[in-house]
Amino acid sequence: RKEVEQDPGPFNVPEGATVAFNCTYSNSASQSFFWYRQDCRKEPKLLMSVYSSGNEDGRFTAQLNRASQYISLLIRDSKLSDSATYLCVVNPGGYNKLIFGAGTRLAVHP
Amino acid sequence: NAGVTQTPKFRVLKTGQSMTLLCAQDMNHEYMYWYRQDPGMGLRLIHYSVGEGTTAKGEVPDGYNVSRLKKQNFLLGLESAAPSQTSVYFCASSSPFSSGRTDTQYFGPGTRLTVL
Numbered sequence: 001r002k003e004v005e006q007d008p009g010p011f012n013v014p015e016g017a018t019v020a021f022n023c024t025y026s027n028s029a030s031q032s033f034f035w036y037r038q039d040c041r042k043e044p045k046l047l048m049s050v051y052s053s054g055n056e057d058g059r060f061t062a063q064l065n066r067a068s069q070y071i072s073l074l075i076r077d078s079k080l081s082d083s084a085t086y087l088c089v090v091n092p093g094g095y096n097k098l099i100f101g102a103g104t105r106l107a108v109h110p
Numbered sequence: 111n112a113g114v115t116q117t118p119k120f121r122v123l124k125t126g127q128s129m130t131l132l133c134a135q136d137m138n139h140e141y142m143y144w145y146r147q148d149p150g151m152g153l154r155l156i157h158y159s160v161g162e163g164t165t166a167k168g169e170v171p172d173g174y175n176v177s178r179l180k181k182q183n184f185l186l187g188l189e190s191a192a193p194s195q196t197s198v199y200f201c202a203s204s205s206p207f208s209s210g211r212t213d214t215q216y217f218g219p220g221t222r223l224t225v226l
Contacts, residue, residue, distance in 0.1 A: 041220075042219070043217035043219050044200070045217070076217075087152065096115050096204045096213040096215065097143070097155060097168070099155075100152035100153040100154075102150060102152045
């Protein structure tokens with residue numbers, strides 16, 4: 001079993017749609033959680049951290065369920081510029097070493 | 111403030127050739143990492159360093175060596191390249207002493223390596 005699993009997609013959605021991505025992780029002792037965004041042929045960039053209480057940044061909402069070892073990302077009112085691959089990332093602890101999921105590809109069309 | 115830079119951006123090698131990838135960061139970060147990214151797979155950690163003069167193995171270290179002689183630089187070496195090492199290589203850095211989140215990693219733009 002992979003340490004971090006994501007649905008690879010692609011998710012093809014029209015502009016304005018709401019889309020949700022899910023992720024599960026296997027290490028129950030993991031300490032921190034993130035969503036990174038990766039544009040085609042570019043480096044990953046931090047989108048947002050994920051907290052147990054849930055957190056929101058504009059159109060983006062992230063949720064963490066430690067009991068189920070499940071992380072989600074909700075994007076509301078999708079824009080063309082949201083087209084990218086979204087990486088679920090877990091820090092199991094120790095020297096900030098991160099474990100990356102394979103990513104979920106999102107394509108937003110007019 | 112350039113952040114994390116990588117050289118070269120692209121390289122084509124023949125099997126058995128050697129090369130060194132250079133990563134440099136100007137953020138005074140203690141920790142540095144080398145990853146490889148292959149289609150359909152997440153980034154996988156090759157080696158990492160928690161300070162000048164220290165290195166440690168990650169998930170997929172075989173066939174690679176690293177050195178961190180200066181705090182700002184982290185070198186990844188391929189002594190005898192193999193086609194299985196065709197990949198995109200990313201370097202990243204982070205600091206446990208950042209004023210914000212201490213576990214955020216900042217990535218370089220990547221090196222695309224093809225081994226024929």
